[in-house]
Amino acid sequence: MSLTGTPFLYTLVALCLVAVVLPLVLWSRMRGPRLVRAAGRVLMLLFAQTTAVALVFTLVNNANQLYDNWGDLLGTSDHVHEAADLGASGTGGMALEKLPKVRQVFKPGKGPGMREEGGVLVTQLRGRVSGVQAEVNVWLPPQYRDPAYRDHRFPVVEVLPGYPGSSKAWFGTMDAPQQLAPLMRSGQIEPFIIVSPRTTLLPGVDTGCANIPGKVNADSWLSIDVPKMVMDNFRAQAAPDGWAVAGYSAGAHCAAKLAVAHPDRYRAAVSMSGYNDPVAVPNSLAAKTPALRAANNPYLLLKEAGVPPRVALYFSGQPRDGYEAAMAIDRAAKPPTTVDVVFIPRSAGGHTMALWKPQVVPAFRWLTEVMGTRHQVGTGPGTTPPVPSTAGSRPAELASGTASRATAARRP
Known part of the structure; x- marks a missing residue:
């Protein structure tokens, strides 16, 4: 059962x-x-x-989608069949462009929100590079099946849950398709493909989205295997310009780290209530040694980068829950890196799904602004519907009620 x-x-x-x-x-x-x-x-x-x-417990778990199955709850779910040393690039020296195409079989997803707005497709992917075998969920925007778009390639957002967290959370508790589909149809938000891979790969521990030889290659799973599979099976834009990554809590940390570490794979990242130092999660594998902590800290990666990465970063957070970490990255960033920080007052709620769910639409509005796809405007095949102008609006505005970075800076 x-x-x-x-x-x-x-x-x-x-x-x-x-x-x-x-x-x-x-x-x-x-x-x-x-x-x-x-x-x-x-x-x-x-x-x-x-x-x-x-x-x-079941009601809370269903509402927040913390544990997806009995294996996750009991700590018996292991999705790593190999964890080779892949080196600094995370590729193990493989020529990724020469790898054969990944052809997958997809089935309709089951569970809360998985059948809304066209439904979510799910497949079991065996990562050729990472050695991870786990599910990947894919939601296609309303325009994807429109004959007028048969030659169009769509931008992609890879969405990540917190820890513990289910790969279904963005479709269930966060209600991303229900919130975004009407705005995509009206042209207010770019029609993104939304991809949610499993991030709980080992029993009882947070991988920190890190590559750790002998343990797990979570970074390569998320930034190489999953994107390649999506681009091989769907009309998805190529990386990095067509790809972004978003997350909340531990997933927010991963999103910022992946984008800063791999500007050749992602153009933008959204971080909701994230942190920089992996030690924020007591059982994070990325916090086990000083070297791992430094290698998976987006603030240090950005500060010590020889060449600032060409990425756009969006952070939202409350005092002592993401805001200070975001401001640290903002101070460390240099062009062409861009940073937008959203201050969320304590009155908006705490570190829960109720805080993050209202941020889905503003975050995707921001992604629409920075992903650079608006030039594809028109009505014929391979084009994107005109997007109404948002001149004068604040991309930092959230449904929960927030202040922008400039307003927050004036606070006592």
């Missing part, structure tokens, strides 16, 4: 009802010695508490 499935949830609801009825019916009818009666009543109480806790 699936951890996130409706049958499991209904079973827990039924068990909770039974746990309430049992004491009402049997409490005074218990027979036998006092010790036996006491033990029976204690068992009924424990049963009631256990089912109640299980139901609350």
Whole structure:
């Protein structure tokens, strides 16, 4: 029975009802010695508490999509079949352009939000470079199946959850397709392909999206294997100009790190409530040694870069939850790197999905601005619908109510 499935949830609801009825019916009818009666009543109480806790956990898990299956919850899910030393480039010396095309079979996705707005396609990808084998979810924009766009290639946003987190979270709890599809149809937001790969690759630990020989090649999985598969199977634009990466919490850290480390693979990144130092997550593999911490800290990577990367970075955060890390990167950035920082007041909520969900539309508006695809305006095949002008608007404006970086700087 699936951890996130409706049958499991209904079973827990039924068990909770039974746990309430049992004491009402049997409490005074218990027979036998006092010790036996006491033990029976204690068992009924424990049963009631256990089912109640299980139901609350399931509701919270379903709402936030923290654990996708029993393997993730119990720490038995291992998606790494090989973790070779791939070197600084993460390619292991392979000529990526010479690798054979990756042809995948896709099935309709199941779960919350996976069938909305055209539905999500899911495939099991065995990464040739990374040695990772896991699911990748792909959502196609409304225009993708329009005959007028049969020759058009679409920009891509790779979206990452926090830790723990499900690869389905952006389609379920975050409601990205439901929020974005109407705006894509009206031309207000670029029709992006949205790709969400699994990021929980080893049991009980956060990989930090790092390459760690002998352990995991999470960086190469996300920045090489997944993009290649998408470009080989869909009408996706080529990297780096057609690719961006976005995430919240631990996924936000990954998004910033991947874009700064690989400007040849990504043009832009969105980081919601992220951090720079991997040590922010106690069980992060990227925080195990000083060398790994430095190699996976986007602030240090940007500060020490010999040539500033040509990437656009968008950060949103609250005090002591992403904002200070974002400002540090802003101070370290030099052209052609660009940084936009959004200050979110504490009144908007804490480190939860309720804070990040309203930021989906503003973040994709920003991506529409910086991805450089607006020049493809027209009505014929291979073109993008005209996008209404947003002159005078603030790309930092969020549905939850925020202040821009300039406004935040004036705060006492």
